[in-house]
Amino acid sequence: MKNLSAKLPHSPKYSLIIPIYNEQETISELYHRVSQIMNDLNGQVELILINDGSKDRSLELIRQLHQEDSRICYLSFARNFGHQTAVTAGLNFARGEAIIVLDADLQDPPELIPEMIDKWKQGYEVVYAQRIKRKQEGWFKRFTAYAFYRLLQLLADVTIPADTGDFCLMDRKVVDILNVMPERNRYIRGLRAWIGFRQTAVLFEREPRYAGTVKYTFRKSFSLALNSLISFSRVPLRISTYLGLLSAILALFMAFLVLYWRLIQTNSPVTGLATIMIAIFFLGSVQLICLGILGEYIGRVYEEVKGRPLYTLAEIVGFEQSHATDS
Numbered sequence: 001m002k003n004l005s006a007k008l009p010h011s012p013k014y015s016l017i018i019p020i021y022n023e024q025e026t027i028s029e030l031y032h033r034v035s036q037i038m039n040d041l042n043g044q045v046e047l048i049l050i051n052d053g054s055k056d057r058s059l060e061l062i063r064q065l066h067q068e069d070s071r072i073c074y075l076s077f078a079r080n081f082g083h084q085t086a087v088t089a090g091l092n093f094a095r096g097e098a099i100i101v102l103d104a105d106l107q108d109p110p111e112l113i114p115e116m117i118d119k120w121k122q123g124y125e126v127v128y129a130q131r132i133k134r135k136q137e138g139w140f141k142r143f144t145a146y147a148f149y150r151l152l153q154l155l156a157d158v159t160i161p162a163d164t165g166d167f168c169l170m171d172r173k174v175v176d177i178l179n180v181m182p183e184r185n186r187y188i189r190g191l192r193a194w195i196g197f198r199q200t201a202v203l204f205e206r207e208p209r210y211a212g213t214v215k216y217t218f219r220k221s222f223s224l225a226l227n228s229l230i231s232f233s234r235v236p237l238r239i240s241t242y243l244g245l246l247s248a249i250l251a252l253f254m255a256f257l258v259l260y261w262r263l264i265q266t267n268s269p270v271t272g273l274a275t276i277m278i279a280i281f282f283l284g285s286v287q288l289i290c291l292g293i294l295g296e297y298i299g300r301v302y303e304e305v306k307g308r309p310l311y312t313l314a315e316i317v318g319f320e321q322s323h324a325t326d327s
């Protein structure tokens with residue numbers, strides 16, 4: 001997807017990107033809080049809302065907001081493509097020099113944005129928000145998130161800071177690079193870490209969701225976690241090699257044991273059927289696990305070579321005019 005900024009005489013200084021999936025309960029409060037921040041930014045700002053195939057009244061509400069406030073532009077997907085893809089679309093269309101990504105449910109407090117902008121002005125190209133606390137999230141979510149971020153740090157090729165989400169500010173330079181990265185498996189916080197430049201954190205306590213239910217179901221979270229591991233690490237492939245080696249050593253050891261029982265200790269304790277069954281099951285499962293791991297990688301290669309567009313757009317509204325003032 002081409003960046004539209006080249007066509008415009010004046011681009012806004014800041015772009016805010018918010019993906020929206022069935023958020024009808026939060027949109028008006030979201031607008032209320034975000035617009036206060038936008039007012040403080042002297043009008044040099046655009047707000048890009050991406051409707052990720054919502055099935056509720058979200059799109060209708062977004063259209064209304066666009067009518068009322070010309071700083072708002074929006075994209076609407078032809079179906080649900082997922083959070084990371086929605087953010088990607090926002091980045092493709094953003095025209096600002098500093099681009100800020102946040103969630104629609106107000107778990108990422110917009111009031112943190114001025115602090116991020118301060119850091120950007122100090123020369124940091126990436127300012128990510130790091131959670132020091134998650135308020136009112138269940139123990140299961142807290143535990144799995146904690147364990148996952150540590151595992152990812154252990155296995156990934158790049159250091160992805162723990163407890164960071166997509167809530168961040170990125171400089172135009174970084175977004176331009178993200179936009180030309182062709183991969184479809186877009187684990188944005190990983191790609192962001194991979195790109196480099198000067199990065200820093202601002203700390204915050206994660207609020208509970210303002211309203212509505214979590215849109216990241218367990219399945220979506222699990223798939224995001226698996227994607228990120230596989231996109232940023234080849235360790236799982238190596239694990240299958242190690243498993244193979246381990247079972248070879250085990251087999252050799254057992255062969256010697258059997259020989260010893262047969263030749264030296266003639267009253268052999270080996271009972272035939274059970275041993276064979278265990279060996280077959282053991283080898284069978286090692287092979288299936290390895291095939292599964294391999295399959296995960298090959299499946300992703302297949303996705304990449306198909307080269308389909310990342311998303312399909314039903315509406316692109318508000319990008320014709322620039323929202324910037326001449327100052």
Ligand code: UDP
Nearest residue numbers: 019020021052082083086103104214215216
């Ligand atoms: N979201 C999206 N598409 C999806 C799922 C979620 O655009 O398929 C958006 C959602 O509207 C919200 C953000 O992604 O703005 C984060 O979702 P949520 O708060 O449900 O997940 P959390 O990160 O809090 O677990």
Ligand code: MG
Nearest residue numbers: 103105107209
């Ligand atoms: Mg949330």
